[in-house]
Every structure is written in C-alpha cells, then in structure tokens.
Amino acid sequence: MEHITLLLGIVIITALVFDFTNGFHDTANAMATTISTGALKPKTAVAMSAVLNLVGAFMSVEVAKTISKGLINEEGIQPEVIFAALVGAILWNLVTWLVGLPSSSSHALMGGLIGAAVASAGIGAVNGSVVVTKVLIPAIAAPIVAGAAAMLAAKVTYKLGGKLGGRTATKGYRAGQIASAGLVSLAHGTNDAQKTMGIITLALVAGGALDSGANPPVWVIVSAGLAIALGTSLGGWRIIRTLGSGLTDLQPQQGFAAQTSAASVILASSTLGFSLSTTHACSGAVMGAGLGRKGGVVRWSTATRMFIAWGLTLPAAAVVASGAELVMRTGDLGVAAVALFLVGSCVAIWLISRRQVVDHSNVNAAQQAAAEEPGVVTTAMAAVTVPPTVAAEAAAAGTTAAVADEDLKATIPAAVPAAPAAPAAAV
Numbered sequence: 001m002e003h004i005t006l007l008l009g010i011v012i013i014t015a016l017v018f019d020f021t022n023g024f025h026d027t028a029n030a031m032a033t034t035i036s037t038g039a040l041k042p043k044t045a046v047a048m049s050a051v052l053n054l055v056g057a058f059m060s061v062e063v064a065k066t067i068s069k070g071l072i073n074e075e076g077i078q079p080e081v082i083f084a085a086l087v088g089a090i091l092w093n094l095v096t097w098l099v100g101l102p103s104s105s106s107h108a109l110m111g112g113l114i115g116a117a118v119a120s121a122g123i124g125a126v127n128g129s130v131v132v133t134k135v136l137i138p139a140i141a142a143p144i145v146a147g148a149a150a151m152l153a154a155k156v157t158y159k160l161g162g163k164l165g166g167r168t169a170t171k172g173y174r175a176g177q178i179a180s181a182g183l184v185s186l187a188h189g190t191n192d193a194q195k196t197m198g199i200i201t202l203a204l205v206a207g208g209a210l211d212s213g214a215n216p217p218v219w220v221i222v223s224a225g226l227a228i229a230l231g232t233s234l235g236g237w238r239i240i241r242t243l244g245s246g247l248t249d250l251q252p253q254q255g256f257a258a259q260t261s262a263a264s265v266i267l268a269s270s271t272l273g274f275s276l277s278t279t280h281a282c283s284g285a286v287m288g289a290g291l292g293r294k295g296g297v298v299r300w301s302t303a304t305r306m307f308i309a310w311g312l313t314l315p316a317a318a319v320v321a322s323g324a325e326l327v328m329r330t331g332d333l334g335v336a337a338v339a340l341f342l343v344g345s346c347v348a349i350w351l352i353s354r355r356q357v358v359d360h361s362n363v364n365a366a367q368q369a370a371a372e373e374p375g376v377v378t379t380a381m382a383a384v385t386v387p388p389t390v391a392a393e394a395a396a397a398g399t400t401a402a403v404a405d406e407d408l409k410a411t412i413p414a415a416v417p418a419a420p421a422a423p424a425a426a427v
Contacts, residue, residue, distance in 0.1 A: 007335065008207040011079045012200055014086045014342075016227040019196035021093040022105040023053065023231020026192060028239040029102070029262070029282035030184040033255035033289075035363060036244030039174040040181070042235070042360035049185040050233040056189020057197075057225030071110065071135070072117045072202075073125050080328045080335065081120045082203040085112030087342050088321030092313060094349045100238035100246070100358075101306055104277035107313040109195055110135050115318025119325040138269060139277055139310075143284025146265045150285040153257035154292025173252035180259035185232075187266035188278050189225065196224040237358040243283065245364065247306070248290030248298045258282070258289035280310065 004012070030052075031045040040048070089108040096103040110131070117125040157173065197216040200223075204210040210217075216224075244250070250258070262285040266278050283306060290298045324341075328334040 004204075004209055005079075005207060007079050007083075008203060008209065010335075010339070011083045011086070011203045011207075014083055014090070015196050015199045015203065016223060018086050018090050018093070018105075018109065018199070019193065019224050019227035020231035021090055021097070022192055022196070023050075023228040024234040024236035025093045025097050025105050025231075025239065026102075026188060026278055027232050027234075027236040028243040029278045030181055030188055030259070032240045032242075032244035032282075033250050033258055033286060034177055034181040035240060037174065037177065037250055037252045037255045038364075039177045039252060039255065042237075042240075042363055045181065046233060046235045046360075048182060049188075050229045052182050052185035053189040053193065053232050054225045054229035056186040056191075057193035057228065058221060059186075059190045071127060071130055072113055073121075073127065077117060077121065077125065077202070077206045079203050079207045081116045081325060082113075082199060082206060083335070084116035084119070084321045084325035084328060084338070085109065085317075086199070087324045087338060088112035088115060088317035088319070090342065091320055091345055092317045094346060096309055096313075097236060097238055098349050098353055100242040101309045102239050102243050102279050102283050103306075103309040103313050104139070104279045105192065106195060106277045106279075107135070107139065107310070108317040109199065111314035111317030112321035113199075114314070115321035116325045118318075119322035139280055142265055142269070142277060142281040143287075145284075146262050146281040147284035147288030149261035149264070150254075150258045150288035151292040152288075153261055154254050154289045154296075157253045157257055158293060173256045177252055177256040177259060180256055180263060183263040184259050184266065184278075184282065187263045189228065191266055191269065191278055193224050193228045196227065197221055200224065235360060235363075237360065237363045238353075241358055241363050242302065242306075243286060246299065246302050247283070247286055248296065250286070250289060251293065254289035254293055254296070257292060258285040261285045261288070 027046060027049055030049045031040070034040045034045050035042050039045075086109075089105070089112040092103070092108040092111075093105055114126050114131070194216075197220050200220045201210065201214065201216045204217075204220075205212055205214065259282075262278075262282040265281045265285075269281075287298050287303060290296045324338045327338050
C-alpha cells in the first residue's frame with residue numbers, strides 16, 4: 001500500500017464517508033418505484049440494490065478517471081483541498097436527505113471540488129471545458145433524455161399490454177420492474193462508486209502517494225464499492241418516499257418504463273466517462289413515466305422544490321467547501337476545527353431526523369397533501385352548509401320539512417345573523 005500520512009488518511013476516511021452517504025442518499029434512484037408499486041418488499045429491494053452496487057463498482061473506471069485526471073488540475077492541489085471538497089459534499093447530501101429531496105450527490109462532489117480548488121489555487125485550477133462537457137451538459141441532458149424515453153416507453157407498454165388481462169400484465173411488469181431495478185443498481189455502481197475512487201486517487205496523487213495520472217489502485221476500488229454498498233443497505237427512506245410516491249403515482253408498467261430508461265442513460269454515460277447525476281436521470285425518468293399514462297400527473301410543487309435543489313447543489317457545496325479550505329489554511333488547528341464542524345453537523349442532522357422517523361415500515365404511507373388556508377368565501381360557505389349527516393338523518397327519520405329547517409338553523413353559527421322575518425300579510 002502507498003505511503004499514507006495522517007492527513008491523507010483522514011481525507012480517505014472522509015471520502016469513504018461521502019461514499020456511504022451517497023449510497024443511502026441515492027438508493028431511491030434504483031428502488032423507489034419498485035417499492036412504491038409493491039414489486040419488492042422494502043428491505044428486499046434495498047438489500048438487492050446494495051449487492052448490485054458493489055458489483056457495478058468493479059465494472060469500469062472511466063468515471064473515476066474523469067474525476068481524478070480531468071475536472072481539476074492536479075498540480076498544486078493539496079490533500080486539504082480534497083478534504084474541504086468532501087465536507088461541502090457530505091453536508092449537502094445530509095441536508096437534502098433530511099428534507100427528502102433527491103438531489104445529486106455527484107454534483108455536490110463536483111461543486112465541493114470546484115469551490116475548494118478555486119479557493120486554494122484560483123479559477124485556473126479548474127478545467128472549464130471538462131466541467132461543461134462532462135458535468136453541466138449531462139446534467140441538463142440526462143433528465144430530458146431519460147424523461148422522454150420513459151414517457152415513450154410507458155405509452156408503448158400500455159398499448160402492448162392492453163391485449164393482456166389486467167392481473168397478467170401487472171404481474172409481468174412487476175417481474176420486469178425487478179429486473180430493471182437491478183440494472184439501475186448495477187449502473188449506479190458503475191457511475192457513483194467510481195466518483196469516490198476518483199477522489200481518493202486524486203488525494204493520493206496530491207499527497208505524493210501516487211504518480212500523476214495513475215489509475216485507482218485495487219484497494220481503492222474495493223473500499224469504495226463496499227462503502228457505497230453499505231450506505232445503500234440503510235435505505236435512505238425519506239428520499240425513497242419522495243421519488244416513489246411524492247413526485248407522481250406509478251403503476252408497475254410505468255415503474256418498468258422509468259427504470260429501464262434511466263438504466264440505459266446511466267450505463268451509456270458511464271461508458272463515455274460522463275460524470276452523470278444518476279439522480280437527475282432517474283427523477284427525469286419517473287416524471288416522464290408519470291406523464292406516459294393516460295390521466296397520469298406529476299406533482300409539480302414537489303418537482304419545483306427538486307429543481308431548486310438541483311440548481312443550488314453545485315454553488316452550495318462550492319461555498320461550504322471554499323469556506324472550509326480557507327479555515328484550514330491556518331494549519332492543523334484549522335483542519336481540526338473543520339473536522340469537528342463536520343462531525344457536529346452530521347450528528348445534529350441525525351438527531352433532527354429522529355423527530356419524524358421514516359423507515360421501511362412507513363415508506364409507502366400515503367402522502368398527505370398540504371392543505372391551503374381557507375379564504376373568506378370558503379369559510380363563509382362552510383358556515384352555512386348543511387352537514388350531510390343532518391340531511392341523511394332527517395330523511396331516515398321521516399321528519400317534516402319544518403323539523404329539517406330547525407336542524408338547518410341549528411347548524412348555522414351564532415356569529416351569522418339570522419335573516420329578518422318576513423312582514424305579516426295584510427288582512
């Protein structure tokens with residue numbers, strides 16, 4: 001094993017912690033629709049995803065090369081810069097997990113790297129062309145391409161499945177959904193696990209433990225694969241709930257279409273070395289599949305919150321990372337302060353999450369729509385409306401119209417003035 005200093009060891013451990021958060025943060029990408037449609041039980045789905053994430057980590061290193069060799073210039077980058085980048089990425093992952101938003105772990109890492117590198121060595125430390133071609137363009141294209149493909153696939157599946165019986169079609173598509181979910185998990189391992197491999201390799205190069213341009217060592221590949229698999233095994237239930245039922249309501253046909261489309265996009269990007277956001281691809285596919293069924297809808301209020309989180313990911317992680325890098329310039333005391341800040345923040349977020357627990361037992365609980373405050377007209381109408389139970393009881397008892405009228409008057413609040421009495425008829 002390469003010669004590793006104490007600081008480099010801290011950076012490697014922090015990178016594996018990020019990989020762990022990436023695992024449970026992005027479990028929803030592969031298994032949210034499978035769980036929401038009932039194709040697999042929650043714990044079974046998560047265990048399956050964890051195993052396939054581990055397998056996928058060994059299938060390619062193209063994305064790792066993009067991170068370690070292309071995004072920022074290795075010359076002049078110190079391990080402290082990598083540590084600062086990871087701090088920004090980890091905190092953004094945990095904050096978005098807490099609120100149940102499927103944001104991009106990949107972009108959090110990219111933003112952290114860019115912010116820390118710029119704070120350390122200036123804007124010239126970032127390879128702008130790589131950021132545009134292999135990060136920003138895929139970030140925009142992935143949800144659009146995956147969404148369009150999923151919408152088309154959903155329409156086709158419903159058309160082809162119309163000739164089959166409802167129960168037969170549902171059973172078949174659930175089986176297909178399990179297979180496609182496994183493919184997404186495998187694709188996630190080929191893409192996201194490699195990002196941590198690239199970060200650790202970059203740290204080893206920065207610390208002088210590896211030569212510039214070296215590929216990830218075997219122990220880096222193994223440790224990154226195990227870390228993301230372990231994180232995936234925890235579930236990330238908050239984001240699974242949002243992506244599985246909070247964004248749209250999916251049937252097995254739509255779940256199959258969404259996962260197949262997302263897996264195709266992710267695997268293609270991994271082959272090309274694009275550091276694609278699997279979250280963007282899977283979320284876009286879920287929305288596309290939601291619109292692919294006649295009468296299907298997308299909850300745009302939730303989608304809007306998700307889009308805002310996507311837009312904030314890069315700059316938010318960059319700001320935190322640049323601040324951490326500036327603090328660490330003070331020396332060992334600064335490094336210790338940043339490490340304590342990271343640990344304290346993680347503990348605080350975890351404690352807050354315990355106030356409302358979401359796990360495998362309630363991940364499929366029905367989402368309660370946020371009720372709007374009633375307006376003046378709505379309140380007034382509610383005050384003078386006859387409760388349905390009063391009318392039903394009056395009919396069942398055979399009461400007269402006069403009695404029903406008295407019941408009606410009894411339901412009107414005292415604050416509503418009674419109508420003035422009609423003038424007596426002239427004799």
